[in-house]
Amino acid sequence: MRTAEVKRRFLAHFEKNGHTVVPSAPLPAIDDPNLLFINAGMVQFVPYFLGQAEPPHSRAVSVQKCIRTPDIDEVGKTSRHGTFFQMNGNFSFGDYFKSQAIRFAWDLCTMPLDKGGYGMDPDRIWPTVYFEDDEAFDIWEREIGLPKERITRLGKGPNFWSMGIPGPCGPCSELFYDRGPQYGQAGGPAVDEDRYMEFWNLVFMQNIRGEGSGKEDYPILGDLPKKNIDTGMGLERMASILQGVDNLYEIDEVRPILDRATELTGVKYGVSKSQVAAESHPNDVRLRVIADHVRTGLMLIGDGVTPSNEGRGYVLRRILRRAVRAIRLLGFEEPAFPHLFPVARDCMAPSYPELESDYERISQYAYGEEEAFLSTLRAGTTILDTAVKEVKGEGGSELPGKRAFELHDTYGFPIDLTLEMAAEQGLTVDEKGFRALMTEQRQRAKADAASRKSAHADKSAYTSLLTENGPTDWVAYETLESEAKVLGILADGAPVDRAGEGDIVEVILDRTPFYAESGGQHADAGTLTGPGLSAEVLDVQRPVKRLVAHKVRVTGGELGVGQTVHAAVDPEWRIGARQAHSGTHVVHAALRQVLGPSALQSGSFNRPGYLRLDFSWRKGLSNTTRSEVEEVANLAVRKDLPVAVEYMPLGRAREIGALALFGETYDEEVRVVEIGGEWSRELCGGTHVSHSSQIGPLVVTAESSVGSGQRRIEAATGIEAYQYLARERDLVTRISEELGAPRGELAERVSALVKRLKDAERASEKLTERLLGAEAAEYAARAADVAGVAFVAVLDDDKDSRKLSQAIRDHIPSTRPGVVAVAATKGGKASLVVTVNAAAKSAGLSAKELVKAAFSGRGGGSDDVAQGGGAPASEAKGLLSTVGERVGRIVAGE
Structure with missing residues (x-):
């Protein structure tokens, strides 16, 4: 059964049973500060479960597009980790509860194919229940008719659900499918979750949880006033069961992408007989990564995410680049996305036709990102080569973790590529330092996520106001002014009764003409006034749906809850x-x-x-x-x-x-x-x-x-x-007056001036080169004789030391060994450049060795040209003397 058909049957079954079909929300989690992406089927219904909004229907069904990235490094190694997936879900908002939820699931799974079901063997379905949930256990045993030994009781971790923060929660009943002895041990899901694959989770949302951490360490505070149902069936998992394949990478929506990658690379898929991570062959893992990430990239771009260096765009960029890197490791060096993305489009279009109609835009982003990354790889290779030369020049053998992290974080250069290329050039990489910096980055990301989560929790004050008073009467389309009653005042998120002159607070009104920022339009500006009161409206937002909050500065008098005010939008602001x-x-x-x-x-x-x-x-x-x-x-x-x-x-x-x-x-x-x-x-x-x-x-x-x-x-x-x-116009007028030229001739006049300036700069450069050559010739003519070697020592702070040193060397006769040392001081530090000619090298002299002698082993370069720095400025002359002395000892054989 094709995946699109699995989806269609799911929606049809629940629609027939009184559920409203709700379209999938876009992948970017716009309305939830906790999330970058929708990661579960229930996310778009959270406001209903939290009581922030009244559900428009008591029963709903959806197939939600989801993204999960915390385990992105595990993608391809096991049968369970995928980045993009689809979650089938049916929901009840205070309507039916456990008995009907279990019956709906059982009927769909076991109903014959010709009657619209999945035709699964009832004897191979094993449910689990929360160990204290006798009610669910009895339903499975007495109403469905399963033997007790097929119903497994498990603890709070696997079989009790919450959002991870205080709020709704409840026990679960999960459905597992026995894939057969070839996949592992008998005995049910408590024994082997590879053989018994979980495919549906029924959440009985009936409790309220308190503060706590992890999946188990939190108290249950009581019961919800209304009991709800939230279920999630993994569409890819169900498809793999019904299609008889080993894992989600081999279903009809993914396998063709993998097969196309094998055609491009000539690498065979299926080397790993086991799906256990430790036994997965690297090539199999890379092919799965390619298939998963290409499909994920297609869906993200399809939902409006574009590659960037932050937030959702960064996740997309990382996913696309991991796919490029994986196929390059398999030996395919050309752009691969033009071959792979059309296959992914054809796989997914039966469920999401918009991918086909919008493919031109999607492909622009995908192909452009691959081209950009291939350029990045070339640029990163150059940067890595420079870093390697610096390390070697300083006599080191290990690339610092900071440089590896910079290549990864700033340039998108994968660490495995850094390790590989550094090893090719005889260097190791400080992986420990790199991992430490990566850990710091993740901790910063977690702290940011925590702040978003706390922001979500802080909405309780707004929710209370909405519950107590109803939605804001928003009249921004009809009028610029209205009388309004102050329903609530918040200072730093906490309710207060009054605000005085100079205070900045949030004000909730029963009616408002102010446009709240949305759809890219900035919020209105204006005033709130009343007897003895004046306040400036600084911002207007909707912290929760249907509630408008005004951020105001009280400029005179006092503002209080229950007060009547005149709300007026600045008409000039609204016109603009x-x-x-x-x-x-x-x-x-x-x-x-x-x-x-x-x-x-x-x-x-x-x-x-x-x-x-x-x-x-x-x-x-x-x-x-x-x-x-x-x-x-x-x-x-x-x-x-x-x-x-x-x-x-x-x-x-x-x-x-x-x-x-x-x-x-x-x-x-x-x-x-x-x-x-x-x-x-x-x-x-x-x-x-x-x-x-x-x-x-x-x-x-x-x-x-x-x-x-x-x-x-x-x-x-x-x-x-x-x-x-x-x-x-004023700028053009000033330029015209300055140049004494009519406006129509300004472009030609400016172009002529720029040309004259460039010509003058080139002439100046040539003159500087001639003067440098003349000075270099004088220095060469005055070279000291050190054991038969022409030695020139110069202290010059005004010129480019490297250019001056090489110019002097070039004026020493090629038949005579020559060594030139140029020192300079800047910022309180001394630097040194040493050059030697071919005859000097034949005599056993090396510029790099001479620099290291001057700087006690530091410095880098080649035998022809080398440099060092960092010594106190007062030692500049001493550096020159040291080089001269070392030349004499080397020539003398000391």
Whole structure:
């Protein structure tokens, strides 16, 4: 049974049993500060379980796309570790509980294929229950009819679920499938979890947990007011069972990618007979890594993540680069993604058709990242070679851990490649130091995750206000002013009754005209006023859904809970914000008209008079293209296109081609903003002008790269655009006056000046070289004779010591052994450069040895040229003397 069919049957079974089918949320976890990515099927339903929002339906079913990266280094070594996976789940929000949840799962698993089930052998399914959960045990035994010996009681660790923080929790019942004696020992999941594969976890969310750590060390504080169901069936695991394959890498959505990699590399897959990590052949592991990471990269880019050096983009970059590294280790040196990604697309498109329609954009990012990494490998190799030379030059044999970490962290150079290439050049690597720095980095990441988790927990104050008072009456689309009642005041996240002059607090109102920052639009500015009260609104956010919080500075009087205030948005601010947000849509449409439909927005920000828009494109825009985008945008402004807003179902919006921002989560009913009908049609919750002419002039001010395959365009709108053009005009006027040239001739005049300056610089360089040559000849003519060797010692702080030393050496007759030592002082330290000619080397003299003699073993270079430094400036002359003395002793055979 194909994976797409496993998914279809799951959704159909639960939809038939009264569940609402909920689409998968995008992989980026936009609404949860704990997570970079959705990592479980229940994540999008967390607000319902925490009581932060009222569920729109009492039963739901979904197949959620998930990413888990903590065990990324284990991918490919076992049958269990995968980065991207899909989680089938059915959910009850205070509706049915244990008996029905168990029955739903059992029926789907054992129902014959011709009746829509999976047709699994009932005798091979083994459930586990929490050891104290007699209720679940009895259901399995009495209602389902399983013998007691097939129902395993396990402890809190494996069979009790919580989110890892105080909140909802409850016992679990997991379903395992006996894959047969070829996979291990008999006796059930408590004996062997390789033979008995877990494929479905039924969570009975009925309790509230307190503070604690780990999976077991926390108290149970009581029962939830409503009991909920949260289940998770691993789609890939179920597919591997139903397809009769050993592991998730061999199912129909993954194996073709692996097979294509074997064709490219000529490496055979299946060398490992066992799936145990210690016995997995390195080539098998690499092929699995390639298959897993290519599929993961496809899904992440498909959901709007782009490669970068931080956050989600960094995880994607690491995954893609691990795939590139793995296939290179198998001997394939050419770009591999153009061969692998189309296969992954074809595997996943039956479940996610958008991957096919959006493949041009996806491939731009994937192929661009591989090309960039191949360049990085070349650059990293050069940097590593330099580091190796430095270590050898100083007489060392080990590359410092700090350098290895820098190559890994800054340049993306894999540590295994550093180890391999250093060994080829006779060096070891301080792996202990490298691992210590990696540990420090992980600890910083964990601390950051902990801070995000605590931020999540801090939302309880907002949740309480929402529960007590209901959602904020948000009237930002209808008016700029309204009377409002103060429902709550928070200082540093804690409720307070009052705030006085100078205090900065968060204020919750029953009604607000203020736009809360979202969709790339900055929050409104304005005031709260009342009898004897004045407060400046600094920021407006939605800390939890349907609740608006105003960050204010009290500038006069006192603000109190229960007080009535007049909330007023600054009208000039809102006008500028509307111009900028509508301008963003116009620029996006202009980009797509000029560059083509693949130039899709991937992020934006706008505030009064300013907008920036990130879009997918692999190279910078030429001046001509940039001007064309600006012209198309301003033509749209001049046409006075109507701006229309309509609410409609999400499915309808997609049908009419409304563009959505990648990574955003949308409700079933969405707001569609059109400018000129289908010319610009986007899902958007921002504030807009009513006709495009109200945007005013639109001036593109900058265009730049913000990552591989991603560009950023910035623009000014309205009065700020006028001001930008005025500054440009003033600048041109000043340059015109300074040069005494008409504006139309400025480009040619400046170009001529630049050419004259470059010519003057070249002439100066030639003159400097002639003067250096003349001075070098004088030094060479005055060379001292040291045991038949022409020895020149110079102390010069003004010139390049290396160039001067080599120039002097070149003026010594080639038939006479010559040694030149040039010392210099800078910053209180002395440095030394020594050069020798071929005749001197034949006489047994080495520049590197002479430098080391001067610096007591330190310094580096070659036999021809070497240098050292770090001695006190007062020792500069002594360094020269030491070199001369050492020359004499070597020639004398001492």
